[in-house]
Amino acid sequence: MIICRSADELKRMREAGRLVGEVLTELAAHVVPGATTADLDALAEKRIVAAGATPAFKGYHGYPATICASINNEVIHGIPSGRRVLNEGDIISLDVGASLDGYFGDSAITLPVGQVSEGAATLLRVTEESLYKAIECVRPGARVSDIGHAVQRHVEAFGFSVVREFVGHGIGEKMHEEPQVPNYGDPGRGPRLAEGMVLAIEPMVNAGKPAVKVLGDGWTAVTKDGSLAAHFEHTVAVTAGEPWILTARGAAAGARREAADPSAGSGSSRARSRDERARLGVAPHER
Ligand code: MF3
């Protein structure tokens, strides 16, 4: 069963999402050569706990840390370590989840460490774009597979590939709820979206072939061919108007909240919010 949340529940989920977004923004400022992924993890945990929230990943099926920090060919679920030092030219995917006041937020970004190759920069840009293409599909009456179709279409047009083994998910009072949200497939399949549903949409994109394998630590998923991988994720609510990006970051997030808050009445147009969306967050290629 897919849960439809009330306007009040969505507001509470926005607070969890806002915190996750703020943590990612703070982490992004610390993504510099010489930092370790354990440094980033400690920062995130401190920030989440200080906000009266709980790290969502720590202890989840035994996962040992607050964030996932996945470097270069690591796709997702990289375990932070004091021995993993960021180097100029690396890319790093940071995934953060927290529960606040009973509700979960989940979001991820991939960032360049200093100056990266043109190919790496393109991978980041296209993966982030694919997330926003997917979010544009989020409206009542659309089908779950429309989301994955939008991701796949965009990513493959650039010669990149979509990871099949991991998918996005419903989210709410648990981190993982129904439905599963694949990043590939034909449109027009699967459950219909309805007002109040909340989805964590998370394209995982490889520069090379789509196959991944999990390392001996039981968590870190890497590309089989050793190619670079990127991961962007937002927690997104279905509303009668614009999709509401609960984990939105940056200056535009406040304005957007008013525009898309379903209890604030509708006065927003899809065309306008596309611009607002483009301004959201710290786009890695614009840093
Ligand atoms: N964003 C990831 C997900 O939705 C993070 C989970 S990491 C885990 O599955 F350790 F908690 F599994």
Ligand code: CO
């Ligand atoms: Co997720």
